[in-house]
Amino acid sequence: NAGVTQTPKFQVLKTGQSMTLQCAQDMNHEYMSWYRQDPGMGLRLIHYSVGAGITDQGEVPNGYNVSRSTTEDFPLRLLSAAPSQTSVYFCASHRDQPYEQYFGPGTRLTVT
Amino acid sequence: GIQVEQSPPDLILQEGANSTLRCNFSDSVNNLQWFHQNPWGQLINLFYIPSGTKQNGRLSATTVATERYSLLYISSSQTTDSGVYFCAERGFGNEKLTFGTGTRLTIIP
Numbered sequence: 001n002a003g004v005t006q007t008p009k010f011q012v013l014k015t016g017q018s019m020t021l022q023c024a025q026d027m028n029h030e031y032m033s034w035y036r037q038d039p040g041m042g043l044r045l046i047h048y049s050v051g052a053g054i055t056d057q058g059e060v061p062n063g064y065n066v067s068r069s070t071t072e073d074f075p076l077r078l079l080s081a082a083p084s085q086t087s088v089y090f091c092a093s094h095r096d097q098p099y100e101q102y103f104g105p106g107t108r109l110t111v112t
Numbered sequence: 113g114i115q116v117e118q119s120p121p122d123l124i125l126q127e128g129a130n131s132t133l134r135c136n137f138s139d140s141v142n143n144l145q146w147f148h149q150n151p152w153g154q155l156i157n158l159f160y161i162p163s164g165t166k167q168n169g170r171l172s173a174t175t176v177a178t179e180r181y182s183l184l185y186i187s188s189s190q191t192t193d194s195g196v197y198f199c200a201e202r203g204f205g206n207e208k209l210t211f212g213t214g215t216r217l218t219i220i221p
Contacts (some may be wrong), residue, residue: 041212045208058208090155099202
Protein backbone atom coordinates (compact mmCIF):
# COMPACT_ATOMS: atom_id res chain seq x y z
CA ASN A 1 0.00 0.00 0.00
CA ALA A 2 1.23 3.48 -0.88
CA GLY A 3 -1.12 4.93 1.76
CA VAL A 4 -1.96 8.60 1.17
CA THR A 5 -0.06 10.29 -1.65
CA GLN A 6 0.07 13.98 -2.55
CA THR A 7 1.41 15.89 -5.52
CA PRO A 8 3.20 18.18 -5.97
CA LYS A 9 5.60 18.28 -3.00
CA PHE A 10 6.43 21.95 -3.57
CA GLN A 11 4.72 24.70 -5.55
CA VAL A 12 5.23 28.43 -6.03
CA LEU A 13 2.31 30.47 -7.39
CA LYS A 14 1.80 34.10 -8.19
CA THR A 15 -1.18 35.92 -6.70
CA GLY A 16 -4.28 35.24 -8.75
CA GLN A 17 -3.11 31.98 -10.30
CA SER A 18 -5.11 28.80 -9.87
CA MET A 19 -3.95 25.27 -9.23
CA THR A 20 -5.06 21.87 -7.98
CA LEU A 21 -3.38 19.91 -5.23
CA GLN A 22 -3.79 16.20 -5.80
CA CYS A 23 -4.49 13.61 -3.11
CA ALA A 24 -5.05 9.88 -3.49
CA GLN A 25 -5.36 6.95 -1.11
CA ASP A 26 -5.34 3.20 -1.77
CA MET A 27 -6.74 2.03 1.57
CA ASN A 28 -10.42 2.17 0.50
CA HIS A 29 -11.13 4.75 3.21
CA GLU A 30 -14.52 6.44 3.12
CA TYR A 31 -13.36 9.67 4.75
CA MET A 32 -10.84 12.12 3.31
CA SER A 33 -9.83 15.58 4.53
CA TRP A 34 -7.62 18.52 3.73
CA TYR A 35 -5.73 20.42 6.46
CA ARG A 36 -3.38 23.35 6.34
CA GLN A 37 -0.53 23.83 8.80
CA ASP A 38 0.70 27.31 9.66
CA PRO A 39 3.25 28.35 12.29
CA GLY A 40 1.54 29.03 15.60
CA MET A 41 -1.86 27.93 14.25
CA GLY A 42 -1.49 24.17 14.23
CA LEU A 43 -3.42 22.11 11.69
CA ARG A 44 -6.79 23.45 10.59
CA LEU A 45 -9.43 21.56 8.63
CA ILE A 46 -10.26 23.06 5.21
CA HIS A 47 -12.75 20.60 3.66
CA TYR A 48 -13.66 17.00 4.15
CA SER A 49 -15.58 14.21 2.45
CA VAL A 50 -17.49 11.29 3.96
CA GLY A 51 -17.72 9.41 0.68
CA ALA A 52 -17.76 9.78 -3.09
CA GLY A 53 -20.01 12.66 -4.09
CA ILE A 54 -20.27 14.09 -0.56
CA THR A 55 -18.16 17.00 0.70
CA ASP A 56 -18.47 19.54 3.49
CA GLN A 57 -16.67 22.60 4.82
CA GLY A 58 -14.23 22.62 7.69
CA GLU A 59 -12.89 25.54 9.73
CA VAL A 60 -11.18 27.51 6.95
CA PRO A 61 -12.90 26.73 3.61
CA ASN A 62 -12.79 30.16 1.95
CA GLY A 63 -10.72 30.27 -1.23
CA TYR A 64 -10.74 26.50 -1.70
CA ASN A 65 -12.95 24.07 -3.61
CA VAL A 66 -13.12 20.29 -3.45
CA SER A 67 -14.93 17.47 -5.17
CA ARG A 68 -14.93 13.70 -4.66
CA SER A 69 -15.84 11.75 -7.76
CA THR A 70 -14.10 8.52 -6.65
CA THR A 71 -13.30 6.89 -3.32
CA GLU A 72 -9.57 7.16 -4.04
CA ASP A 73 -9.13 10.82 -5.04
CA PHE A 74 -9.82 14.10 -3.29
CA PRO A 75 -8.31 17.11 -5.10
CA LEU A 76 -8.13 20.58 -3.55
CA ARG A 77 -8.51 23.55 -5.89
CA LEU A 78 -7.26 27.07 -5.30
CA LEU A 79 -9.26 29.27 -7.67
CA SER A 80 -7.32 32.54 -7.24
CA ALA A 81 -4.27 32.15 -5.02
CA ALA A 82 -3.56 34.74 -2.33
CA PRO A 83 -0.42 35.20 -0.16
CA SER A 84 -2.54 34.19 2.87
CA GLN A 85 -2.75 30.71 1.34
CA THR A 86 0.98 30.19 1.73
CA SER A 87 1.08 27.10 3.93
CA VAL A 88 1.78 23.40 4.11
CA TYR A 89 -1.21 21.35 3.00
CA PHE A 90 -1.90 17.85 4.26
CA CYS A 91 -4.41 15.37 2.95
CA ALA A 92 -5.69 12.67 5.31
CA SER A 93 -7.97 9.66 5.17
CA HIS A 94 -9.62 7.25 7.59
CA ARG A 95 -12.34 4.66 8.00
CA ASP A 96 -15.46 5.24 10.03
CA GLN A 97 -14.19 2.90 12.73
CA PRO A 98 -11.62 3.01 14.10
CA TYR A 99 -11.31 6.74 13.57
CA GLU A 100 -7.55 6.68 12.92
CA GLN A 101 -6.39 9.29 10.44
CA TYR A 102 -3.47 8.72 8.07
CA PHE A 103 -1.73 11.75 6.58
CA GLY A 104 0.00 12.27 3.26
CA PRO A 105 3.52 13.73 3.02
CA GLY A 106 2.26 17.30 2.48
CA THR A 107 2.50 19.99 -0.19
CA ARG A 108 4.47 23.13 0.61
CA LEU A 109 2.80 26.04 -1.21
CA THR A 110 4.18 29.56 -1.52
CA VAL A 111 2.09 32.35 -3.03
CA THR A 112 4.03 35.50 -3.96
CA GLY B 113 -14.76 22.61 20.72
CA ILE B 114 -12.32 20.40 22.56
CA GLN B 115 -9.13 21.97 23.89
CA VAL B 116 -5.85 20.04 23.81
CA GLU B 117 -2.85 21.04 25.94
CA GLN B 118 0.57 19.47 25.57
CA SER B 119 3.55 19.65 27.89
CA PRO B 120 6.37 20.35 27.93
CA PRO B 121 6.54 22.62 24.86
CA ASP B 122 10.25 21.92 24.39
CA LEU B 123 12.55 19.13 25.51
CA ILE B 124 16.29 18.78 24.88
CA LEU B 125 17.85 15.46 25.86
CA GLN B 126 21.05 13.53 25.43
CA GLU B 127 20.93 10.40 23.30
CA GLY B 128 19.94 7.44 25.46
CA ALA B 129 17.71 9.42 27.84
CA ASN B 130 14.05 8.65 28.53
CA SER B 131 11.19 11.13 28.28
CA THR B 132 7.50 11.51 29.05
CA LEU B 133 5.20 13.76 27.04
CA ARG B 134 1.73 14.64 28.24
CA CYS B 135 -1.59 15.67 26.69
CA ASN B 136 -4.57 17.01 28.64
CA PHE B 137 -8.04 17.30 27.13
CA SER B 138 -10.98 19.52 28.02
CA ASP B 139 -13.59 16.99 26.95
CA SER B 140 -14.10 13.26 26.67
CA VAL B 141 -11.43 11.22 24.89
CA ASN B 142 -12.67 8.87 22.18
CA ASN B 143 -10.28 8.92 19.22
CA LEU B 144 -6.91 10.00 20.56
CA GLN B 145 -3.90 9.77 18.28
CA TRP B 146 -0.19 10.52 18.74
CA PHE B 147 1.88 11.72 15.78
CA HIS B 148 5.53 12.46 15.17
CA GLN B 149 6.31 15.26 12.73
CA ASN B 150 9.85 14.64 11.58
CA PRO B 151 12.27 17.38 10.51
CA TRP B 152 11.14 16.88 6.88
CA GLY B 153 7.58 17.75 7.88
CA GLN B 154 5.97 14.33 7.54
CA LEU B 155 3.25 13.41 10.03
CA ILE B 156 3.82 9.85 11.15
CA ASN B 157 1.19 7.87 13.05
CA LEU B 158 2.54 6.60 16.33
CA PHE B 159 -0.52 5.38 18.20
CA TYR B 160 -4.27 5.32 17.98
CA ILE B 161 -5.08 4.99 21.67
CA PRO B 162 -8.51 6.09 22.92
CA SER B 163 -7.88 4.15 26.13
CA GLY B 164 -5.41 1.77 27.76
CA THR B 165 -1.73 1.21 27.01
CA LYS B 166 0.10 0.31 23.82
CA GLN B 167 3.76 -0.31 23.08
CA ASN B 168 5.73 -0.18 19.88
CA GLY B 169 9.44 -0.78 20.33
CA ARG B 170 10.95 2.03 22.40
CA LEU B 171 7.70 3.98 22.38
CA SER B 172 4.65 3.40 24.50
CA ALA B 173 1.50 5.36 25.25
CA THR B 174 -1.12 5.34 27.96
CA THR B 175 -4.51 7.04 27.86
CA VAL B 176 -6.64 7.47 30.97
CA ALA B 177 -9.90 8.50 29.34
CA THR B 178 -11.78 9.02 32.62
CA GLU B 179 -9.19 11.64 33.65
CA ARG B 180 -8.83 13.08 30.14
CA TYR B 181 -5.09 12.73 29.64
CA SER B 182 -2.58 10.71 27.69
CA LEU B 183 1.15 10.08 28.10
CA LEU B 184 3.75 9.19 25.49
CA TYR B 185 6.94 7.51 26.73
CA ILE B 186 10.12 7.42 24.71
CA SER B 187 12.92 5.27 26.06
CA SER B 188 16.59 5.18 25.06
CA SER B 189 16.18 8.22 22.79
CA GLN B 190 17.93 8.32 19.44
CA THR B 191 18.69 11.34 17.25
CA THR B 192 16.04 10.11 14.81
CA ASP B 193 13.43 10.72 17.53
CA SER B 194 13.92 14.48 17.11
CA GLY B 195 10.97 16.44 15.80
CA VAL B 196 7.60 17.60 17.08
CA TYR B 197 5.18 15.27 18.81
CA PHE B 198 1.48 16.00 18.55
CA CYS B 199 -1.52 14.49 20.20
CA ALA B 200 -4.92 14.97 18.59
CA GLU B 201 -8.51 14.23 19.46
CA ARG B 202 -11.64 14.31 17.36
CA GLY B 203 -14.17 15.55 19.86
CA PHE B 204 -17.72 14.32 19.96
CA GLY B 205 -19.73 14.73 16.75
CA ASN B 206 -16.89 16.51 15.01
CA GLU B 207 -15.09 15.43 11.84
CA LYS B 208 -11.92 17.41 12.41
CA LEU B 209 -8.97 16.36 14.50
CA THR B 210 -8.01 19.00 17.05
CA PHE B 211 -4.25 19.03 17.55
CA GLY B 212 -2.29 20.11 20.55
CA THR B 213 0.45 22.72 20.12
CA GLY B 214 3.08 20.01 20.17
CA THR B 215 6.24 19.12 22.09
CA ARG B 216 9.47 19.86 20.22
CA LEU B 217 11.98 17.13 21.09
CA THR B 218 15.66 17.59 20.31
CA ILE B 219 18.01 14.66 20.90
CA ILE B 220 21.68 15.59 21.14
CA PRO B 221 24.29 12.97 20.19
